[in-house]
Amino acid sequence: MPRVIVDVMLKPEILDPQGKAVAGALPRLGFDGISSVRQGKRFELEVDGTVDEAKLAEVRSAAETLLSNPVIEDVVSVRVAEETA
Amino acid sequence: MPKIGVVTFPGTLDDRDALRAVKLAGAEPVALWHNEDDLHGVDAIILPGGFSYGDYLRAGAISRFAPVMERVVDAAKGGMPVLGICNGFQILTETHLLPGSMIKNAHRTFICRDQPLRVETSRTAWTTDYTDGEVIRIPLKNQDGQYVADQRTLDMLEAENRVVFRYVEGATHGPAGFEENPNGSVNAIAGITNEWGNVVGLMPHPEHAVEAGFGPDMPGEGTRSGTDGARFFSSVLTSLVAAN
Numbered sequence: 594m595p596r597v598i599v600d601v602m603l604k605p606e607i608l609d610p611q612g613k614a615v616a617g618a619l620p621r622l623g624f625d626g627i628s629s630v631r632q633g634k635r636f637e638l639e640v641d642g643t644v645d646e647a648k649l650a651e652v653r654s655a656a657e658t659l660l661s662n663p664v665i666e667d668v669v670s671v672r673v674a675e676e677t678a
Numbered sequence: 679m680p681k682i683g684v685v686t687f688p689g690t691l692d693d694r695d696a697l698r699a700v701k702l703a704g705a706e707p708v709a710l711w712h713n714e715d716d717l718h719g720v721d722a723i724i725l726p727g728g729f730s731y732g733d734y735l736r737a738g739a740i741s742r743f744a745p746v747m748e749r750v751v752d753a754a755k756g757g758m759p760v761l762g763i764c765n766g767f768q769i770l771t772e773t774h775l776l777p778g779s780m781i782k783n784a785h786r787t788f789i790c791r792d793q794p795l796r797v798e799t800s801r802t803a804w805t806t807d808y809t810d811g812e813v814i815r816i817p818l819k820n821q822d823g824q825y826v827a828d829q830r831t832l833d834m835l836e837a838e839n840r841v842v843f844r845y846v847e848g849a850t851h852g853p854a855g856f857e858e859n860p861n862g863s864v865n866a867i868a869g870i871t872n873e874w875g876n877v878v879g880l881m882p883h884p885e886h887a888v889e890a891g892f893g894p895d896m897p898g899e900g901t902r903s904g905t906d907g908a909r910f911f912s913s914v915l916t917s918l919v920a921a922n
Contacts, residue, residue, distance in 0.1 A: 613786075
């Protein structure tokens with residue numbers, strides 16, 4: 594079954610407290626040289642049948658309606674996953 | 679007797695307190711169910727606090743699509759008073775009945791304290807019994823309480839006097855740097871209203887401050903003696919009488 598991957602990120606101007614917490618923890622573990630972290634969400638949608646342009650448009654619409662809140666988040670990508678063996 | 683509905687979603691926590699607050703104010707409380715497409719003839723609606731649908735995806739994101747919400751949106755657009763408390767406020771922003779959104783508290787921890795608020799306007803359906811500029815104290819308890827909105831929205835809210843409550847100093851404890859503004863909300867915004875003043879959302883909890891002995895601690899007055907939240911519920915009765 595084909596999978597569509599949707600990535601959602603907080604808008605750049607919105608503070609990301611979770612990303613900040615991760616960035617703060619990295620140096621404590623010895624991972625230096627990482628100055629900033631922003632945390633997002635990845636959705637994997639299994640789609641019936643084949644994925645054509647119409648299906649992708651539908652997924653994009655779902656991503657903008659439910660998977661993200663356009664006030665604080667951007668849908669940064671909607672793409673078909675590579676088949677894995 | 680006016681009927682005030684309180685919606686219960688899966689994961690709602692404060693519905694019973696809200697129903698009790700309605701009863702103490704002298705209205706008839708009506709329990710509404712998320713999965714029902716019916717408002718049972720209520721005159722006003724409260725969306726209470728909690729973690730509806732586990733706050734999965736985003737706080738309030740899934741509740742927005744519950745069958746009862748379609749009716750709530752129609753009623754709100756028709757002028758019915760609607761109050762969203764905490765998770766209820768988050769649902770109102772997800773539903774776009776109120777602008778902006780809530781993200782995680784800036785200090786990343788859950789906060790629970792008795793919170794002083796300044797009432798910025800009494801010209802809403804839920805604040806008519808308060809005085810402009812009055813400071814009240816009611817409980818605050820949340821994880822995702824940081825109000826955010828873009829500059830254009832903020833300018834509009836301020837210009838139209840639609841910030842209803844602002845966090846002010848005077849809380850007894852909290853994370854360092856958050857003595858006044860408990861979650862980093864922009865412009866210290868604790869609650870807002872829509873352009874008609876019938877829909878109000880706020881993060882703190884008026885329904886937990888309606889009965890002496892069970893309310894917040896009031897410095898200089900006594901422990902658990904605070905009843906500053908009671909006038910939310912008397913205000914809406916005043917508004918309903920004025921409207922009829």
